[in-house]
Amino acid sequence: MVCRFSTRLLNICISSFCKVQQLEKAEAVVIDGKRLGYLPDVVTYNTLIAAYCRFVGIDAAYSVLHRMREAGISPDVITYNSLIAGATRYWLLSRCLDLFEEMLQAGILPNVWSYNTLMHCFFKSGRPEEANRIFQDIILNNLSPIQSTFNIMINGLCKAGYTDNALMLFRNLHRHGFLPQIVTYNIVINGLCRLGRLGEARRILKELKESGHVPNVITYTTVMKCCFRSGKFKQGLEIFSEMKNKGYTFDAFAYCTVSSALIKRGMMKEANDCMEEMIRTGIGFDLVSYNTLINLYCKEGKLETALQLLDEIEKVGIEIDEYTHTILVDGLCKSGDIEGAQRHLKHMNMMGFQSNLVAYNCLIQGLCKVGQMDYATKVFEMMELKDSFTYSSMVHNLCKERRFHSASQIMLSCIRSGKKILTSAQRAVLAGLRSSGFRREAKKLRSEIRMAMILNS
DNA sequence: TTAGGGTTAG
Missing domain, CATH: 1.25.40 (Serine Threonine Protein Phosphatase 5, Tetratricopeptide repeat)
Structure with missing residues (x-):
């Protein structure tokens, strides 16, 4: 009894270190525990696996799984769910499917979280149809969906470009016996912000407050990012300042968002100051923080x-x-x-x-x-x-070299494939053709563009 | 244990 109680305490301690990304300290607790006779259990290893997946990488998590097996502890459904979530984090769809299969082979019954995670994995791998099939399975086969099932679905739909379907599901949540959580509101606000639908996002934010929820650090970061993206730079910085006052700058998210916005505007000194402030605050660096800093150095030519x-x-x-x-x-x-x-x-x-x-x-x-x-x-x-960036870059640069005919071909193939092209790129080609004496070609191109757009609409 | 916010190109 004493031992079980102590292992539980040990696990709470390990979990606390893992949450703040102090994995070395978590490992030290495992070692100390062993020395005192408290052996790690399945919860200990599951906690470590989840943390390694999140902060280090899938291979590091696998080595914990190896240690776990060596210690004679069998993985359970939580171990597999964590590994599947880890593989999802690193875009390893086939690994997710293998792990799911391995879990079934080992006689471990998947729970609703296993399906949720798999659904998330399909969305992240750009396979929304398969994610939807799992969602339908959960609903129709009465696999007891939980609120997260809907949150993952709504988020996946938003990210896959089906924001209006996501909104419909959000509005119909009550039919399934759920009310939106703060997470659900954040997902929908983010989905709308990404599309620049600021008015609707603002309305949902109002609903969030009216339903008795308080905007949290994620709501703030989402709205701040939205400001930067839509050119409301000053407003974005004001939100950052408000976040600091509220104590919402305890992790790297806000600092990375602000630094990147400053880098984009060429404000290198301010971006440097922002990252230095983050370091001074003692916030641990994760991969995104390192990426932001590498980007800063690159843009400074270092x-x-x-x-x-x-x-x-x-x-x-x-x-x-x-x-x-x-x-x-x-x-x-x-x-x-x-x-x-x-x-x-x-x-x-x-x-x-x-x-x-x-x-x-x-x-x-x-x-x-x-x-x-x-x-x-x-x-x-x-x-x-290829995407709109690829086509627009080519068209702009061909125009710069006065190769207007090649530019017009590439532009047409872009529009015909249903992709958008920068209006400035279109204008550059048409103006270029006209100014170099190809007025008839310019006219023909305009009607071809119109036709391609009608066929795509 | 798992879901929501941050990093790249014109």
Whole structure:
């Protein structure tokens, strides 16, 4: 009895350290506990696995699983749920599915959280139809959905571009016997803010307050980000200041948001001050904080310092992600080291990063900037996945080189594929054709654009 | 134990 009570205390202590990202201290408690005769149990290992997934990486979490098995403790449904959530965090869909299968093979019955996590994983991997199938299974097969089931669904729908369906589900929550939680409100506000639907977001924020909830740190960060995104820079900074007064700047989120907004506006000194303030406050650095700092160094032209920081991240044991790589590819391009950027992109591909679209867009920009337009065209043609950025960059840069016919072809293929192109890019092509004596072609292009838009609507 | 906020390209 005494031992069980102490192990429970031990686990509470470990959990507290894990929550504030102090994994070394959590491990030290495990060691001390063992020395005193209190052996770690399944809760101890589950807590550590969840923390390693969150703050370090999936491989580190697997080594805890290995230690757990060596200690003769069998993983349970919570262990698997944590690992599946960890794999989701790192975009490893096939690993999620393997883990789910492994759990079934081990005779462990999945609970509603296992399904929730799998649903989240499908959404994150860009497979909303499969996520919806799981959601329907949960509802129709009476697998006792919980509030989180709906939160994950609403969030997934928003992120997958089905914001209006998400809003419908949000409005119909009561039919399933639930009321929106603060989390639900935050999800919907964020979904609307991302689309620039500020008026509706404001209305939901009003509803949140009227329903007796108090906006929390996440509501604040969401609204602040929304201000920066919609050009209301001063208002964003005012929210940051209010957050400080309320004690809502206890983690890295607000600092990273503000620093990045300052970097985008070229306010490097202020961005530096912001990150330094975060360091002074004693907030631990996670991957996003490191990425923000690397971006700051890159934009200041301090490539060496940025690369030194990479070593530091490696020493801490954090696995870098596609953001880190993309920031470096962009930094290398902007410093004129195109070969270095290409090498890095190749390395990124070899590492199996599939979300490399932004990195390729950076390379195209970099090549255009150093006048290698033909090479940029080759890269453009080779790219399997392209977005509005890719097309707009190509069109703008071709126009700069007065290659208006090539620009008009690329612009048309963009519009025909249903993607938007910057209005400024459209104007540049049309004006370029006209000014270089191709008035008839410009007129024809205008009607082709109109036709493509009608066919896509 | 799990869900919501922060980091990249014009």
